[in-house]
Amino acid sequence: MKIKALVAVRSGSQRVQNKNVRPFAESSLLEIKLRQLLSIRSLDGVVVNSNDDKMLEAAARMGCETVKRDEYFASNSVSMSEVYKNMAENFDGDIVVYANVTNPLLRSLTIENAINTYMMRSEDYDSLNSAHLIKEFMFRDGKPINYDLGRQPRSQDLPDIYALNFALNIIERDRMIECKNVVGKSPLIWGIDEIEATDIDNPIDFEFAEYVYRTHREYQ
Template structure:
């Protein structure tokens, strides 16, 4: 069973312009993630899928495989389901370890452990998907959905509700095509902590992630 990382990046990010290749902690999010994945011993390769020639060149310079994505599958109009299927169709390994560059605080050991866990449970579950617990008072349609408003618990006693963060998702290539997603029909929810789960979606996220990344580097010295 050959497992390769799939790193999907595109041009055109709107909330944080050029977030994948703008300066981040003396590097870029793309280079940080590729350098990390090159340290993971139980990966059989790294494939970068992008519509952007500059990002593809960075990946090639770092010794990674590359796939040029059709511009249609990098637009803001196409559904992610169609994007997932297209990426799986252009992937040459048995198992996809889909890993986002926008989770720079994810630890090496977490990736290693997730891959080993997937190998053990792949007969029972058809994907492994990272998530973190939400311990917040949630409302929908002006009503609480995870607690009794007239018998309010402490926040730590709220039910365990997991939110997918897509820091790491592992699924067979054929299943990814069938489901048109990195989440299978019977996923194994793989919990990681909120710091590792940090996903850069806006400028505040970017600044926080860079601060924490630099602090972690300093602590390792």
């Protein structure tokens, strides 16, 4: 059984231009994530799926497998369900460890522990998906959805609600095709802290993540 990482990158980032390859801590988000994954001993390889030839060439130079993605599956109009299914169909491996380059603060130890846990508990859960705890007073349509206004709790006493952050996802290739997702039908929610969960979605996220990466060695 082959366990491989899958890294999906594309050209055309809108909110942070060229965020995957622009300078980040004397490197780039893409190179940092690939170096990290190549160092994980329990992985049998790293596959980079992209529509961008330059990103694929950089990945190949580092020793990664590459898959050229059709432009349709890299467009802003295609659904992620279609993208997930297509990537899994073009993945040469049995277990997919799907990791986003936009989560540069995810620690290697977290990845190793997640893989070990998934392999030991795969009969109980069909995917493992990273998430972070949200302890916020949440509203929808003008009404609170996780507490009673008449009996307001302390924030630490709010119910445990987890938000998927997609920093790390583990699932069988065939299940990913069937579900058209990296989340299975009976997922194990893998809690990580808010720092590791940092996802670069705008310029402020980029600056924050770069600062933490530079100044806190445990996130390198």
